[in-house]
Amino acid sequence: MxxxxxxxxxxxxxxxxxxxxxxxxxxxxxxxxxxxxxxxxxxxxxxxxxxxxxxxxxxxxxxxxxxxxxxxxxxxxxxxxxxxxxxxxxxxxxxxxxxxxxxxxxxxxxxxxxxxxxxxxxxxxxxxxxxxxxxxxxxxxxxxxxxxxxxxxxxxxxxxxxMLADYSGFLRSLVDLSGIRPLKVVVDAGNGMGGHTVPAVLGTGAGLPALPLDVVPLYFELDGTFPNHEANPLEPANLRDLQAAVVEHDADLGLAFDGDADRCFVVDEHGDPVSPSAITALVGLREVAKELAADPDAKPVVIHNLITSRAVPDLLRAAGAETVRTRVGHSFIKAQMAEHQAVFGGEHSAHYYFRDFFFADTGMLAAMHVLAALGAQPHPLSALADAYQPYVASGEINSTVADVPAARERVVEAYVEQQGAGPVEVDELDGLTVSHWDGQHPQWWFNLRASNTEPLLRLNVEAADHDIMEKVRDDVLSLVRAQGGTTEGAQR
Known part of the structure; x- marks a missing residue:
């Protein structure tokens, strides 16, 4: 053969x-x-x-x-x-x-x-x-x-x-937006499939009743050459048009979808990005509350990957949920979602998974939850989001290094073997995670993961305040780059 x-x-x-x-x-x-x-x-x-x-x-x-x-x-x-x-x-x-x-x-x-x-x-x-x-x-x-x-x-x-109308009606049945206060929302479809789905779900394009939403469209024309910008909102440069339009139109928020519209990013009324971790907490709390309202004795489970903020498990456990931490990657999250019959799952990359959506990811449904939460109360999104992002994160920083194992070993020696940073918790669920958090001050953690396809190390750092985050970030990067590695910009 x-x-x-x-x-x-x-x-x-x-x-x-x-x-x-x-x-x-x-x-x-x-x-x-x-x-x-x-x-x-x-x-x-x-x-x-x-x-x-x-x-x-x-x-x-x-x-x-x-x-x-x-x-x-x-x-x-x-x-x-x-x-x-x-x-x-x-x-x-x-x-x-x-x-x-x-x-x-x-x-x-x-x-x-x-x-x-x-x-x-x-x-x-x-x-x-x-x-x-x-x-x-x-x-x-x-x-x-x-x-x-x-x-x-x-x-x-x-x-x-x-099946566009069926899809739109199904999403509308999961989140009721008919009674929210009027909201102006700028949507950047990036010439991707959001330009096809947003008019159907949030508008009247599929024959559904009008919602109290004033949608300002950006790049809704379907064009696989992406003439305006790459349809990847994870890159900060690709959010600039949306951020400017939100301010220009005095909008309540902005939404950005990637090319196939399964991921959704959110910016507040100032054009400032709302972290996917904050969205995970916000949506997760809504799904947990819905589950507990139906059955007060339930123990809802929410899945999150290990790069999401520590605020996610903190807030969800306080609300009565169990949380399960998993590796990065949709196949791992989906497997855990099914195994635990989890009501919701979120990733730092803005993939959001719902039990009510076949345990699959849908950026549109997450966006609808954000609209529902914002429209159900009088405060701006920046104030609402603050409750879900109390810590400071570095964003994902990619470093190209000649010898990935050697760079990783330098970090292990400094933080784990020498214990120079004081007592830390270490796990290797996905890369190396070092934590100085529970009951300890200053509070910080970082994760260092190797790329599966390139000579890259990916660093994520979170801390209770900005100065500590910067110090841990810079200390780890200096170890990673000690033999001449180069660092790419953070993806926030």
């Missing part, structure tokens, strides 16, 4: 690469055929079926057609939902109860495309839950040829279905 190596295209969590040299229609066809046999056919209790959608990239329709052919040739009936956000595809998978595939490369440049795969009910497909087998089987098909297509009678069908 001759297997084509697809490891540079199919990675731990999804498929992503340049078009057409890495991801061509032939490759998409092989991946579709492999997905059918690894995931769709084994899961099917009746007629095998799947749902497929795509974002606004020009390469999407051709790749979807090839991928769909791999499914239908294997006897799978495919529902094509066309243009959608990633959480729109998760909704379709959950509502229809079938596996799904979303063609997107999120915020990557126009030359990229990719596929996010899921099992029925939007359950993730990652390296330990089928993606490795999909990669190997697709590589076999590319090397030795695809299996023969089913005969005409057994071949699957492809049917188009617009």
């Amino acid at each position: 001759t297997r084509i190596d697809l490891s540079s295209l199919i990675k731990a969590y999804d498929v992503r690469g340049t078009v057409p040299d890495q991801l061509s229609p032939d490759v998409a066809h092989a991946i579709g055929a492999a997905f059918a046999r690894v995931v769709v056919l084994p899961e099917a209790s009746g007629a095998p079926a799947a749902v497929v959608g795509h974002d606004m990239r020009d390469s999407g329709p051709e790749l979807v057609a090839a991928f769909t052919r791999g499914l239908t040739d294997a006897g799978v009936d495919v529902t094509l939902v066309g243009l959608c956000s990633t959480d729109g595809l998760y909704y379709a998978s959950g509502a229809l109860g079938v596996p799904g595939a979303m063609f997107t490369a999120s915020h990557n440049p126009a030359v990229y495309n990719g596929i996010k795969l899921c099992r029925a009910g939007a359950r993730p497909v990652g390296q330990d839950t089928g993606l490795t087998q999909v990669r190997e089987l697709a590589g076999d098909y590319l090397g030795d040829g695809l299996p023969a297509a089913a005969d005409e009678e057994s071949r699957g069908t492809a049917t188009e279905r617009d």
